[in-house]
Amino acid sequence: MQRRRWMQAVAxxxxxxxxxxAMAAEExxxxxxxxxxxxxxxxxxxxxxxxxxxxxRIAALVDGKIMPNVNFxxxxxxxxxxxxxxxxxxxxQALQAEFKTLLVRTYSGALAxxxxxxxxxxxxRTRPEDKEVVVRSEVRGKGDPIQLDYRLEKTEAGWKIYDxxxxxxxxxxxxxxxxxQEINAKGIDGLIQSLAERNKSSGxxxxxx
Numbered sequence: 001m002q003r004r005r006w007m008q009a010v011a012x013x014x015x016x017x018x019x020x021x022a023m024a025a026e027e028x029x030x031x032x033x034x035x036x037x038x039x040x041x042x043x044x045x046x047x048x049x050x051x052x053x054x055x056x057r058i059a060a061l062v063d064g065k066i067m068p069n070v071n072f073x074x075x076x077x078x079x080x081x082x083x084x085x086x087x088x089x090x091x092x093q094a095l096q097a098e099f100k101t102l103l104v105r106t107y108s109g110a111l112a113x114x115x116x117x118x119x120x121x122x123x124x125r126t127r128p129e130d131k132e133v134v135v136r137s138e139v140r141g142k143g144d145p146i147q148l149d150y151r152l153e154k155t156e157a158g159w160k161i162y163d164x165x166x167x168x169x170x171x172x173x174x175x176x177x178x179x180x181q182e183i184n185a186k187g188i189d190g191l192i193q194s195l196a197e198r199n200k201s202s203g204x205x206x207x208x209x
Contacts, residue, residue: 029152029159030124030135041117062104071153071160072096078163079175080191083183091188098195099175105202117141130154 027035044050049057076096077084087095122136131154138145149165163172182191 028124028126029133029150029154030121032159033135033137033150034119034121041119045116059104067100067104069158069160071155071162072100074153074162075099075172078172080179080183081176083180083188087188091192094192095188095195098192098199101199102195102202105199120145 043061047057050061073092073096076099077092079099080087080095084092118140120138120140122138124133124135126133133152135150135152137148137150139148140146147165147167150161151163151165151170152159152161163170165171179191182194186194
């Protein structure tokens with residue numbers, strides 16, 4: 001459980017690199033990640049409230065800096081897989097909303113685990129016409145380096161993340177398996193209800209903590 005929380009903390013922290021200022025819209029994805037990562041890590045390490053586990057402050061950081069730079073429609077549709085086309089527009093909106101809440105609360109709960117890690121980036125070879133890239137990195141601290149890769153796409157609003165890989169496991173693929181089981185058992189509405197209940201439970205735990 002502790003290692004899972006650490007992995008989630010790493011995932012959240014690295015996702016925070018993708019907060020894209022308008023003035024940096026022309027930056028390459030790797031340059032953007034490298035520049036923003038230092039700023040975000042410094043904020044985490046210097047914010048006493050985050051270090052103390054202030055759930056509201058952590059959630060605000062995640063929701064304000066990270067989530068606006070994620071393509072949630074693509075991430076959610078990929079996680080839902082073939083069932084996405086069967087969902088009504090209302091169901092699709094509900095799935096996106098609950099999936100976003102799930103990620104915010106999951107990662108917010110683990111963010112305080114980040115301490116003294118450093119980052120190492122692998123060279124990114126791209127062409128000007130590339131619309132999708134994978135930024136590869138490692139998180140180094142105590143113990144073995146942790147693989148951390150990102151899939152990003154170029155949009156009119158800049159580069160957006162739509163999947164990430166921690167220790168060889170892609171996030172979307174992991175959720176796709178879980179979601180398929182829920183939908184096969186209870187249908188799309190059943191998945192939405194399950195996510196809503198999980199989010200409600202997580203919210204109650206955060207308040208209690």
